Amino acid sequence: MQQFFASKQESKIAHQPATDRSPAGTHQKPEDCFQHCVPAVRTTPVTQPSGWQVAVGLEPNRVSFPEPSPQRKTMRRRAAALGPDAGRPHPQCLDFKPPFRPPRALAFCRRYGAFGCCDSRRDRALLQRFYRLSAHLDGPTYSACAGHLQDLLCQECSPYAAHLYDAEDPSTPVRTIPGLCQDYCQQVWQKCRSIFRYLSTDQELIALENNMAKFCRYLSLEDTDYCFPHLLANENLNQNLGLVTADAEGCLQLCLAEVANGLRNPVAMVHANDGTHRFFIAEQVGLVWAYLPDRSRLEKPFLNISEAVLTSPWEGDERGFLGIVFHPKFKFTGKVYVYYSVEVRYEERIRISEFRISSGDMNTVDHGSERIILEIEEPASNHNGGELLFGDDGYLYIFTGDGGMAGDPFGTFGNAQNKSALLGKVLRIDVNNNERGPVYRIPPDNPFVDDPQARPEVYAYGVRNMWRCSFDRGEPDTKEGKGRLFCGDVGQNKYEEIDIVEKGKNYGWRAREGFSCYDKKLCVNSSLDDVLPIYAYPHKMGKSVTGGYVYRGCEFPNLNGLYIFGDFMSGRLMSLKEDHTTGEWQYSEICMGTGQTCMFPGLINNYYQYVISFAEDEAGELYFMSTGVPSATAPHGVVYKVVDTSRRAPPGKCQVEPLPVKVKSKLVKFVPKEKLIVKTPTPRPRLKTTTEAPRRGWPDPATSHTPALDRVDQAPVNRSVMLVPTTARSPKPGKRERKGQRRKKKPRNGAVRLDGGSRGRSWGRVEVYVDGEWGTVCDDGWSSAAAAVVCRQLGFPYVVRASKKAEFGEGTSLRILLDDVQCSGQEKTLLECAHAEVGTHNCSHEEDAGVVCSREEVADW
Secondary structure, three states, X not given: OOOOEOOHHHHXXXXXXXXHOOHHHOOOOHHXXXXXXXXXXXXXXXXXXXXXXXXXXXXXXXXXXXXXXXXXXXXXXXXXXOHHHHHOOOOOOOOOOOXXXXXXXXXXXXXXOOOEOOOHHHHHHHHHHHHHHHOOOOHHHHHHHHHHHHHHHHHHHOOOHHHHOOXXXXXXXXXXXXXXXXXXXXXXXXXXXXXXXXXXXXHHHHHOOOOHHHHHHHOOOOOHHHXXXXXHHOHHHHOOOOOOOEXXXXXXXXXXXEEEEEEOOEEEEEOOOOOOOOEEEEEOOXXXXXXXXXXXXXXXXXXXXXXXXXXXXXXXXXXXXXXXXXXXXXXXXOEEEEEEEEEEOOEEEEEEEEEEEOOOOOOOEEEEEEEEEEEEEXXXXXXXXXXXXXXXXXXXXXXXXXXXXXXXXXXXXXXXXXXXXXXXXXXXXXXXXXXXXXXXXXXXXXXXXXXXXXXXXXXXXXXXXXXXXXXXXXXXXXXXOOOXXXXXXXXXXXXXXXXXXXOOOEOOOOOEEXXXXXXXXXXXXXXXXXXXXXXXXXXXXXXXXXXXXXXXXXOOHHHOOEEEEEEOOXXXXXXXXXXXXXXXXEEEEEEEOOOOOOOOOOOEOOOEOEEEEEEEOOXXXXXXXXXXXXXXXXXXXXXXXXXXXXXXXXXXXXXXXXXXXXXXXXXXXXXXXXXXXXXXXXXOOOOOOOOOOOXXXXXXXXXXXXXXXXXXXXXXXXXXXXXXXXXXXXXXXXXXOXXXXXXXXXOOOOOEEEHHHOOOOOEEEEEEEEOOEEEEEEOXXXXXXXXXXXXXXXXXXXXXEEXXXXXXXXXXXXXEEEOOOEOOOOOOOHHHOEOOOOOOOOOOHHHEOEEEEEXXXXXXX
């Protein structure tokens, strides 16, 4: 990844002593200086770090430095709860937002002209204040103290201004003077203590003016790493300043803002592109809700076709309301297009329909205006596709699945390779000006319009089940990349893939899955001429890709050009960045920010596991939807906005003014429910002497990467700790069986143990007792919700994560008793969860499931 640095010349200018910036070293009084002059003179220059530069680009593979702990005693106590990550840097401005790169050069506080908390307007205001304050100084005092006065004023522009002014906690007063290092404070006090009576209204500080020790103690910071000017030379605080934070494994640390909640499998979020900046969220059951820019929801649905939509409460049912898109000229046409499953005379179909907006309410459609554009028979209930998009060409793109079952078994080569079938395709049709004549026409430049053996609607083929696609808006300034069509195509047995779809191209299924051959006979066919994905990942990382977007929003410049996507099953968030020199795409995983990374008002660091879809708002900002229970009737879906706290856009640059919306329905005010959650470490217990050899190959739950927690009643996000509700008491450590105690009773049906019953263990392979025998559990469907049931049975209040692929060894001496286990997290035993018949399975011991439990406490921030 490329990173952008301020040039060495800029850095040198920004950090020159003030004496070098005045003409010929003269000491000018304010009345002798014009508006553009910067009359700052430093008698004792501050030591600068050699080669100090400010990084303001994206370099996800670089390890970020530790974050600083807060300064206030209350904040320090809270920071102590964060564990080892509390020492990482936490750049923050006085408005409690991240720093930025000023769009224009700063004339006064030039030290922070490359990256900081001031734009040119604030810089001018500080310069004017400098003039007003320095007017109180006589000539000798001005010569000795003007440089110090400038330094003190300009700390408002420091990227760490919130720390310098003790402002991280919005509920406490901000100090009037930035925190000063003891040696620097003593130096200023000896010659320039009189300037503080003009700088500060703090009477307690003024009263200490004649006592250097108390005066400097009052101005000190508890965390000396942040005091001025030592923080300028602190390599840890400045080395990667402005870069997206990454952990030791290169995992990008981002944060989230909750946008909507209480949704039943939110499958799509779209906007009308009409200047109102409303957004519309579709539920799988067939309802679409309208939201205003302030995140309040209209009580009356925008669309309700739940009676017509074919779906069920079964977890994982792929049928339902699957897609929605507004006509690109919706403001004039009032047309909306939807994609949903329907049953017609006992035959399952996918239906593409057109609706018009109601003439009496701009926030609802006219339900009587539905016109069916296209219907396609679905031979099975899975692989239904579901994406609808309008391209820059004005045509409607439709993304269908291959028909379902497994391996595309339809016909000689499957639906996806059969250009005469509409399944397993990307279709492109023209629905413009369709009030008279056919409901759609064929674009004249469609690739197979002249092929008598192909359907003219086909735009691309060889698709298995593309779930969520998006057009790239293009780089904001140059528009490079504009119009590229990115898709996530769900794999069969081994690989998930990301494709860039182009006209007339073959994307390989069922001949190929990812980069590997699936149907070997088709794969070696020289006429296949398929296009390989830009990225594919194995099922150990996730088993159902959810395509995303190339970020082109305004608010977070570091994310520009980053393709962000996820996986429905594993909950993993991922990103790709194109290397323009090689044309290759570089992968970086995305984690929730640890330590203080997400300690900004309104931000959280956790999400529900099942990542259903991604979205853009009208301004191009990025969102995703997920749920804890993947059922069309479970109201646990949440919409999150992706936030980068390393760098924001300059103030005012991203401001939008939504057009007014006439509302006739009642409004439901948005109430956020999710919280920033931090882990409270507990002292590690003293280990007892043992002759047992230590086991290897398993992570220590106390030190494993667990940056986020989720709510306990649902399956949690990947890389999170889930709080497990429990009424059972935890066993007391070290309590031994008394002599003469009764023998242990035979285990009850559904009892669990870890790795053969080793006592007190918090991690290991799960073994379950059913009908008189112990056996293992297959990891098909194994989730943190199921792991939560196991941990609770064992007396552990928390689950760190669910383990798969026999991470803790294969239980080859036992039978596999349970497979396809699906839990909500509330069951008392695994036998209460949905599962295949006991002893029936389609897996091997290579897929034995495991858990990592914990007794660590957690605390909500």
